[in-house]
Amino acid sequence: MERQSDGTCIKKGPWTAEEDEILMNYVKKYGPRGWSSIRSMGLLPRTGKSCRLRWVNKLRPNLKTGCKFSAEEERAVIELQAEFGNKWAKIARHLPGRTDNDVKNFWSARRKRLDRISQTQENKGKDPVPHEMPMVEVLPANFVQGSSSHEDQFKRSLFMEEFQMVSLPDLIKPDLLNLETGLPVLDIEPIRMIPLDLPILPECQDLALESFDYNCVGMFNNQSESKPKSLTKIPSAGSHAELGNKENDAAPDCFFDEFPTDMFDYLEPLPSSLEW
DNA sequence: AATGCGAACAACCGCCTGCAT
DNA sequence: GATGCAGGCGGTTGTTCGCAT
Numbered sequence: 001m002e003r004q005s006d007g008t009c010i011k012k013g014p015w016t017a018e019e020d021e022i023l024m025n026y027v028k029k030y031g032p033r034g035w036s037s038i039r040s041m042g043l044l045p046r047t048g049k050s051c052r053l054r055w056v057n058k059l060r061p062n063l064k065t066g067c068k069f070s071a072e073e074e075r076a077v078i079e080l081q082a083e084f085g086n087k088w089a090k091i092a093r094h095l096p097g098r099t100d101n102d103v104k105n106f107w108s109a110r111r112k113r114l115d116r117i118s119q120t121q122e123n124k125g126k127d128p129v130p131h132e133m134p135m136v137e138v139l140p141a142n143f144v145q146g147s148s149s150h151e152d153q154f155k156r157s158l159f160m161e162e163f164q165m166v167s168l169p170d171l172i173k174p175d176l177l178n179l180e181t182g183l184p185v186l187d188i189e190p191i192r193m194i195p196l197d198l199p200i201l202p203e204c205q206d207l208a209l210e211s212f213d214y215n216c217v218g219m220f221n222n223q224s225e226s227k228p229k230s231l232t233k234i235p236s237a238g239s240h241a242e243l244g245n246k247e248n249d250a251a252p253d254c255f256f257d258e259f260p261t262d263m264f265d266y267l268e269p270l271p272s273s274l275e276w
Numbered sequence: 277a278a279t280g281c282g283a284a285c286a287a288c289c290g291c292c293t294g295c296a297t
Numbered sequence: 298g299a300t301g302c303a304g305g306c307g308g309t310t311g312t313t314c315g316c317a318t
Contacts, residue, residue, distance in 0.1 A: 049303085050287075086308090089305075104308080
């Protein structure tokens with residue numbers, strides 16, 4: 001408890017279940033506003049700011065608490081950060097169930113990771129770019145998935161033609177690791193990565209490539225068997241507003257765990273599809 | 277089992293903005 | 298227009314947890 005000049009006390013630190021309940025009841029009754037009156041009414045010895053923050057970050061309905069960022073959410077954050085900068089609240093508005101605090105924490109964790117990688121590489125006096133990065137396939141942004149209309153099939157066939165194999169080191173610019181200026185700025189045309197040799201998702205069966213050039217993937221993870229067993233696909237990031245609204249996200253958390261954790265960190269902005 | 281370390285999360289602080297007076 | 302206040306936001310710090318050694 002911290003005593004104020006007016007004699008009242010302000011409580012700081014972790015919230016208790018009882019406090020949460022009181023706050024929830026207040027919001028139910030009065031709505032998420034007038035935070036300062038919570039204290040003036042004697043309901044809680046917390047500042048209005050603290051109450052608001054607790055509501056926004058923990059008590060608000062439909063929050064994805066305790067749930068790691070999906071691959072799609074990670075991508076969206078990276079794209080939106082490139083577009084808006086550190087406007088976490090703005091970015092969070094595109095990610096249903098995520099708060100600005102979530103996004104901020106995610107980003108700073110990512111940044112620390114990058115810092116450490118950079119530091120490690122500098123200490124080793126090596127090229128900061130890892131040489132054994134897996135090859136990924138970069139798909140055009142206008143790819144339409146999950147529909148079987150003639151138009152969509154046509155678009156899909158176009159997409160297959162545009163489909164490119166790109167090795168990650170080819171996408172890397174040395175200055176992307178310049179941590180002085182922050183993180184790599186991804187000029188994001190939404191892109192999709194298809195890691196090879198991962199379990200294929202049922203909804204993606206029809207995306208398997210019949211004419212796939214398996215010779216292209218021999219270097220992938222130095223695996224002896226270069227032919228991919230399957231293809232896995234991350235759903236389109238085209239509409240960020242839809243993120244997280246799907247019941248079964250096609251990119252479960254465990255899926256992303258299969259990736260090198262810093263995979264996105266090494267991506268260079270792609271030329272627009274017009275230049276392909 | 278103890279310890280160290282990194283990641284994730286929770287909460288606070290200070291600044292800024294918008295609005296009412 | 299000046300002032301005060303509430304709320305919003307970004308940065309930062311503290312705490313907890315899980316994992317490796």
